[in-house]
Amino acid sequence: MEPAMQSLSPAQILALWERGRAQHALDRALTILAVATPGASRAALADLPIGERDARLLKLRALVFGPRAEGFAECPHCGERIEFPFESTVLEGHAPSRSPSAPAHHETQTNGTTISFRLPTSRDLAEIVAAPDSSQALRRLVHRCVSSPNDDELPDETIEAVSRAMLVVDPQAEITLRLSCPACGRNWDLLFDIVEFFWNEISAHAQRLLREIDTLARAYGWSEREILSLPAQRRQTYLEMLAA
Ligand SMILES: [Zn+2]
Numbered sequence: 001m002e003p004a005m006q007s008l009s010p011a012q013i014l015a016l017w018e019r020g021r022a023q024h025a026l027d028r029a030l031t032i033l034a035v036a037t038p039g040a041s042r043a044a045l046a047d048l049p050i051g052e053r054d055a056r057l058l059k060l061r062a063l064v065f066g067p068r069a070e071g072f073a074e075c076p077h078c079g080e081r082i083e084f085p086f087e088s089t090v091l092e093g094h095a096p097s098r099s100p101s102a103p104a105h106h107e108t109q110t111n112g113t114t115i116s117f118r119l120p121t122s123r124d125l126a127e128i129v130a131a132p133d134s135s136q137a138l139r140r141l142v143h144r145c146v147s148s149p150n151d152d153e154l155p156d157e158t159i160e161a162v163s164r165a166m167l168v169v170d171p172q173a174e175i176t177l178r179l180s181c182p183a184c185g186r187n188w189d190l191l192f193d194i195v196e197f198f199w200n201e202i203s204a205h206a207q208r209l210l211r212e213i214d215t216l217a218r219a220y221g222w223s224e225r226e227i228l229s230l231p232a233q234r235r236q237t238y239l240e241m242l243a244a
Contacts (some may be wrong), residue, residue: 003039005056007063010209011228017206020199029053029195032202036060049119051172052191058092065201073179075191078140080183086220090174105147105170110158110164116148117162133208169231212239 008016020028024177033056045053049209061069069088074081080088108115114228124144131137143154144161154162167174212235213227227235 001035005033005036005060006038008036008061010232011225011230013064013202014206014209014228017018020202024126024129025195026122026129026201027198029057032057032060032198038137046122049121049170049173051119051170053122054194055092055172056177057198058088061194061198061201062088062092065205069194069197069201071177071190071197073187075181075184076188077186078184080181081179082179084177084179086177091194095138095162106165106169108161110161113149113158115145115146115158115162115165117142119173120145122173143188191210215239215241237240 008059012035016032020031023031029047030042031055034040034042037045048056054082067087067089069086071084072081073084105116105118108117114163126143127144128137128140139154139159142159145166146154146158146162147198175194176189177192178187179190180187209228213224215226215229216222216235216238220238230238
């Protein structure tokens with residue numbers, strides 16, 4: 001049985017923010033999922049294919065902040081800063097239906113050779129962080145994930161073929177959003193990074209919670225624990241009364 005994910009309480013969001021601040025994005029993603037999935041080990045989460053990790057983060061994001069999301073981007077053509085509201089649940093639709101019996105190994109053909117590979121996980125991405133450039137990083141990643149042929153140096157065509165095949169098997173691992181600029185009218189594709197996006201939301205929410213705790217503690221003398229245990233709506237009502 002897959003351990004079920006739970007939404008995050010205000011106290012968990014604060015603890016998560018403090019723990020994740022000093023972490024690399026790869027570790028942050030696992031820290032978030034570990035807090036939301038009490039029955040899952042961090043090691044098991046690190047072994048999830050990236051598309052599955054991201055599908056879980058999208059699902060959790062909707063549980064915590066609701067299905068609607070507000071993105072910001074800068075137009076690469078004219079520099080205009082645009083807002084783009086979107087339904088994060090729509091992005092979950094990219095994920096193929098997954099069953100526990102889904103094969104861990106996949107195959108692709110290049111130049112008459114059959115290549116066996118598995119999908120990259122957080123562990124694999126962590127191992128290539130130190131690569132000097134993106135082409136070396138891709139090369140190392142593919143080498144880690146290819147089980148056959150067991151060559152020391154795979155040719156460039158194989159590296160390319162495997163990286164393409166990985167995306168076909170796991171399209172959720174790379175989500176792009178088509179955006180258009182209201183100022184210059186041009187379109188572009190934005191690579192959507194759910195880890196960065198969700199983390200920015202968690203960070204903004206945690207800082208707002210701290211400001212609210214500060215305001216309520218000064219006004220009423222309640223402890224942090226007491227304030228965090230208030231239902232969100234009642235906390236808002238007290239804050240509105242103070243601001244009136
Ligand atoms: Zn523009």
